[in-house]
Amino acid sequence: MDKTRVRWGVLATGGIASSFTAELLKMDDAEVVAVGSRTEASAQAFADRFGIARSYGSWAELAADPDVDVVYVAGPHSAHRAAAGLCLAAGKAVLCEKAFTLNSGEAEELVALARQHDRFLMEAMWMYCNPVIRRLAEIVKDGAIGEVRTVHADFGLGGPFAAEHRLRDRGLGGGALLDLGVYPVSFAQLLLGEPDRVQADALLSPEGVDLNTGMLLGWDSGATALLSCSITADTPITAAVTGTGGRVEFERGFFYPERFVLHREGREPKEFTAGDGDRHSLRYEAAEVMRCLRAGEKESPLVPLAGSLAVMRTLDAVRDRIGVRFPGEEIHRP
Incomplete structure (x- = not known):
């Protein structure tokens, strides 16, 4: 090469x-x-x-x-x-x-x-390569908000999407969860890892894909994540992380942010930014792939394969709870 x-x-x-x-x-x-x-x-x-x-x-x-x-x-x-x-x-x-x-x-x-x-x-998962998200992971790991207790995140599009649209095509893996819900789930698991418990409810389409899904993930640490995704409602697409010592808030478009704000009692809010402000750019993940290839690495430390597998297990668990199956598959049931 x-x-x-x-x-x-x-x-x-x-x-x-x-x-x-x-x-x-x-x-x-x-x-x-x-x-x-x-x-x-x-x-x-x-x-x-x-x-x-x-x-x-x-x-x-x-x-x-x-x-x-x-x-x-x-x-x-x-x-x-x-x-x-x-x-x-x-x-x-x-x-x-x-x-x-x-x-x-x-x-x-x-x-x-x-x-x-x-x-x-x-x-x-370009979100993981975004410099602002990387900074979030760093400060949470360093204890800036204490122990994480709650994560809130949503991603919804108003549509409407016709029955023949790919987002409603069961044969293509359609529905809100795999296309949009993967972001809130990945956001929560970036900070907390794979959940110990998964609960979910959803509105399903006549084709059998999820149109509107709510998820409650739980960890033995006591942390919870309240997440949602939709292809029937234009949701805020925001996120917040609250810990025992403070909270972090993201504006609309949390999965490709240009900033977040750290709030701690008795202190002025602190804004974090990173990169050049090009929040829409996919080049962060391209740059990470090329860095790994030049270094001879077989996977990225920013998007580790174990993390991707853990997210897929959670998505499987959500689909098991809401009753969504794709043609010819058997899904994991934790």
Whole structure:
């Protein structure tokens, strides 16, 4: 691998693939050399749009390209296991969109494949790579708010989304939980780890996916997390963390923040910012992937595979409580 430029392949051509590719093209140390899709027409259109030299009408052709160092897997949840697994087996490093897979069983299979082939694998939980979120994790670990007692976070979109939309397509892993709820759950588990108890309730669509879901997670330490996600309501999309010695509050867009405020009794509120204020940027996770590849690391300390597996187990537990199943799957039941 070129130590100055990491060569990317992009698998899928949808909205998030476009956003991520646009960010890669702004980075001096990244090069997008190929794109792959299920059809040649889609791949070629994407390549033409972004000036990518090679386009492939199949995932296998992209995975076999000898000039690709790492593949960004950006298809629907239902395709993550197959697409990422194909690339890992072909010897490619992989950055796979979240939710990592449909369920924890598939996630475990991907991690096993990465270790079998000695390849880098990371979930594209860009929130964890954001410098403001990283600063939050640091101050909480250092005891700035004492022992964490409660986490509140929500992510909801007002829609409405038609029955044929991907967010309501059971065959694609649709619903609020995997697309949006993964953020509040990941936020809580970044600070508290995997919960010891999971409770949940939801409104389901006629197709059998969750439209509006509430979650209560509990830890033996006494901490709780009250989380929600929706594709029927435009929620505040905020977060707050309260401890025995203070609290932290995030404004709208907590999962890609530019600031948070620390409140402690008897002290003036303290604002924390980091980075260059480009809160929408996906480049933080791209930079972390490239740092890991250059260092020869097989997983990222910012987005560890054990953490991704733990989040998938929690999402499985939530779906078990609310009765959501995807075609042909067996899910983990803690």
